[in-house]
Amino acid sequence: MSSLKYRTIKDKTFFYVTCFLASLTVVPLFAIIWELIKKGYKQINWNFFTESAPSTLDAMLARNTGDIIPGGIANGITGTLLMVVLAAIIAIPIGILVGIHLSEHPKTKFSYITRFLTDLIQGSPSIVIGIIAYAWIVKPIGSYSALAGSVALSIMMLPLIVRSTEETLKMLPGSLKEAGLALGASYTSVILKVLLPAAFGGLFTGILLAISRVMGETAPLMLTALGSTTINWDIVKPTSAVPLLIWEFYNDPNLIDMIWSSSLFLLILILSLNIIAKQIAKKWRIQ
Amino acid sequence: MVITNPILQLKDVSISYTPGKNAVESVSADIAEKQITAIMGPSGCGKSTLLRAINRMHELYPDIKTTGEILLNGKNILKTNPMEVRRMAGMVFQRPNPFPTMSIYDNVIAGYKLNGISLPKREKDELVEQSLKNVGLWDEVKDSLFKKGTFLSGGQQQRLCIARALSLKPQVLLMDEPTSALDPIATNRIEELLLDLKKEFTIMIVTHNMSQAARISDYSMFMYLGNLIEYDETQKMFTNPSDKRTEEYLTGQFG
Incomplete structure (x- = not known):
């Protein structure tokens, strides 16, 4: 016992x-x-x-x-907004279309290679992606720019959107596609008008997670967007971003107090996006 | 048995999923207009494949090969664009599959929406009402037309799917075990509905359920290992089958 x-x-x-x-x-x-x-x-x-x-x-x-430090991080907030929106505009359509291809033709050699390569991109160090965007955009334009930053961020978003689209579409029952095709609808219209709307929740969650993932990226922006002391809406000019500002504050002993408030802001923003994404995923779960 | 003025003619139809192995083996049959024709047989006998070939849904599988002719009103559908074929031959599946993101109203006219055909509002309203009345669903859903179709019961969902197929005014309605996922009461309603619908539509139904075939069909096919063993008036086949295998199947000796 x-x-x-x-x-x-x-x-x-x-x-x-x-x-x-x-x-x-x-x-x-x-x-x-x-x-x-x-x-x-x-x-x-x-x-x-x-x-x-x-x-x-x-x-x-x-x-x-003994006063608090004047000023704020408006140049960072607007820069982050500009670059994330631009990156999303680039990455969402491409990511969704690639995801559709992978889920529709899961077993072709082409799909295997594409899936493997997107995984590789996801595993690549972000600084390397920054270097690539530097070579592609900064060099030819001859200036650091928001566009270059967006391209770097969109490359980082791509694998996340591709895989979440693929996984969501795979979960849809095959009977849905049959139902559409049996009505004489074309393959394209079944995908666009039946499958994508049914997968909306999953796609949206994936996009939000991808956005929150790149929002805090610093390294790729250092080589592409560089930073700016003023608010900039011009996509071919150097632009600031919240994580870039945190890095700059860190390097300036007088501005060190700003690190904490900026980090707090960035963290809350990203945590909120994550929580919203989780809620949407729960609510839109495919029956 | 001779069928005069058949709406659908199968001529020497063979279908294979893997080369050299036919899932359907040179089936020939004439299908009567505005009648219910049941296809029976044990699992894997090729009955679903044959039914799906009539609106070319069987081509969704890769490497499928079809020979012979399938004439719908004299037109060989194997040589017609599949999208056109599927509008002429509607299909209802085993499990109800209304579009989850569309309202009941939109589900009924989904055939038009997905094909990019826009109808005037009045015409759409009429079509929705008529199609839902056809399947006896109008009184149950007329106040919730703009709610999602997925909140209906299984039997109602299946009737919605039938309405969706009927709204395109198909020349033949193909049903692949439409009641196998439903309870007996819902099944009963669908059977009554089919008897009602045959005044206007030609119906072909694949069923596992022999008594269902006996109850509702006018003609019956018995398939076994890809071959059409017997095709006759339902009454004759159930009382006096001419092939021994049909008799064995109908008396439950295999299947």
């Missing part, structure tokens, strides 16, 4: 150890959020969203008088 008792204790210990480790994994997230709120909340006010990043001189004067 003592061995039974021993085994029960072993089971319980195992359970509590896994519980403990599971709670340990979420500790960093809460620690980060707590740290960012503690150090960053002071900087977040209306100006934070409407004004561009302050110069190092303004920041130094404010620090000397």
Whole structure:
């Protein structure tokens, strides 16, 4: 009987150890959020969203008088918005069409190769993708630009959209396609008017996750968008982005306080997108 | 048995999925207009393949090979564009498959929407009402036409699918075990509906259920291993089958 008792204790210990480790994994997230709120909340006010990043001189004067640093990250927010939207415009149509091809012709050699290569892109270091965008766009144009940044981000979004489209379409019952074709509809119209609408939830989730994935990218933007001290809407001019600003703040001792507020903003933005994506995925789950 | 003025003629139809192995073996038959013709047989006998060949849905499988002729009103459908064929020969499947993103209304006229045919509003309304009345669904859904079709019961969904096929005014309605996923009450309603519909439409139905074939069909085919063993008036086949294999199947000795 003592061995039974021993085994029960072993089971319980195992359970509590896994519980403990599971709670340990979420500790960093809460620690980060707590740290960012503690150090960053002071900087977040209306100006934070409407004004561009302050110069190092303004920041130094404010620090000397004990004020909060003036200015905000409007140039970063608008830049991130511009580049993410542009990247989405490039990546969404291509990604969805490739995903359709992969799910419709799953077993051809061409599909195997395409799937393999998209996986490779997904595994590529983002800095390398930045270098490629530099060679493709920055060099020929002769200037760093939002466009180059968008191209780099869109390359990073592509594999995520391709695979989520493929997986969602694969989950749709074959009877749906049969129903469309049996009405004499063309293959194209069955895909566009029957399958894609039915897969909308999954596609949308994939797109949101892809956007939130690239929104925090810094390395590829350093080589492409470079950064800008003012708000820029011109896609062929250098542009700032929130993660780029964080990097710049880090390099300027006078602006170090801005790191926390900008990081807090970026983290909340990305977490919200993730949560929204999860909710949509739950609501639109294919029956 | 001779069928005068057949709407559909199968002439020496053979179909193979893998070369050298026929799933349907030189089947010839004339199908009577505005009657119900049932196709029976054990699993894998080729009955679904034959039915699907009539609107060329069998071609969705790769490497399919079809020989012979299938004449619908004298026109060889194997030499006609499949999209055109499928508008002339409507199909209802085993499991109800209304389009989940479309309302009941849009489901009924889906054939037009997907084919890019736009009808005036009044014509659409009439078509939807007429098609839903045809399947006895109008009174049940007339107040929720713009709700999604997927909230209906299984039997209602299947009737919606029949309405969707009928709205294109097909010359023949092909049904591939349309009641096998339904409960007995819903099955009963569909059977009554088919008896009603044959006043206007020619119906071919594949069924596993012998008593269903006996109840509703005017003509019956018995297929076995890809061959059409017997084709006769249902009453004659069920009371006095001429082939021993038909008799064995009908008396439940195999199948």
